[in-house]
Amino acid sequence: MRPEIRVLAVEDDPAARTLLEGLIPTLEGLSLCGVAADGWEGLEQIRQQRPDAVLLDLIMPGMDGLELLRLLRGEPYRPVVVVTSQISQPGVIRHVLSLGASYYLVKPLRFEVLPGLLRSLCLGPLERAAEEYLRKLGATGLGVEAAACAAAVLSQDPEERIALKEGYISAMTVQNTSYACVERNIRAMVGKLHQAGGEGYRALMGPLAEAGTRPSNEVFLRQLSRWLRTLE
Structure with missing residues (x-):
């Protein structure tokens, strides 16, 4: 099964927090890793829990969602941040997205979406799933994280029209490194796996x-992305 998406809810309204605590665990593929009542508590929870996604209320006392x-x-x-607010003005939404929010939902929320x-x-x-799988195969080194990140991007398109470089760009961002380093680290990892020839590989x-000869990085990553799609 595909790993659950771990969600942190940052919401100052106690009734809304109670609702989120009750509903999120019932939604397929989601789990609740924490709740926070303001931005300061939300920041601390993000540092400690490292959620995959944050549902962020915009207007809160203390530190608000913008800060x-x-x-x-x-x-x-x-993490991915989805801002939730009753404010629906286009200018506010554009500003929120310019600050790095991934999406903006106007309250009341439709939880089914x-x-x-x-x-x-x-x-x-x-x-995470790709990295755990690679380590079970015996992979080590910086190429593991880079390959997992790239394969996760490639797995989003069953038609395989996403270019390999898009996966590399994601890995470059995560590791704060260059295209050449990502290419080299993955190549070294694949070479070692191919040479070992384990059952999982x-x-x-x-x-x-x-x-x-070892497969190219693209061939290996496409295979890994296909495996990820089997987790759906």
Whole structure:
């Protein structure tokens, strides 16, 4: 099964927090990893819990949603943020998105749309699944994280029209490195897996595992992205 998306709810209204606590765990593919009553508490929870997604109320006492978005731009870990607010003015929405929010929902929320929306926005669970799988195959080094990140991006398109470079760009951003380093680290990881020729690697690559030369990065990552799609 595809890993659950871990959600943090940042909401100052006690009744709304209670509603979120009750409903989010009932939505397919979602789990609630925490709730926060204001931006300061939300920032601390993000640092501690590292959620995949944050449902962020905009107007709160203390630190509001806008200030939390500004602070997150300087954080090493930045989850997907979906802002929720009764404010529907286009100018406010544009400003919120310019601060780094991934999506804007106008209250009252239609909770049934959240699983599909968050699946389309969150790669975190897929990256974790790919990384765990690679480590079970015996993979080590910086190429593991880079390959997991790239494969998660590629897995979003069953037609396989997403270019390999888009996956690399995502890995470059996560690792704060260059295209060449991502390419080299993945190549080294794939080379070691191919040389070891373990059972898991053979299952993933099929006949390609028996070839005399290691598969290209793209061939390997496409296979890994296809495996990720089986988790749906």
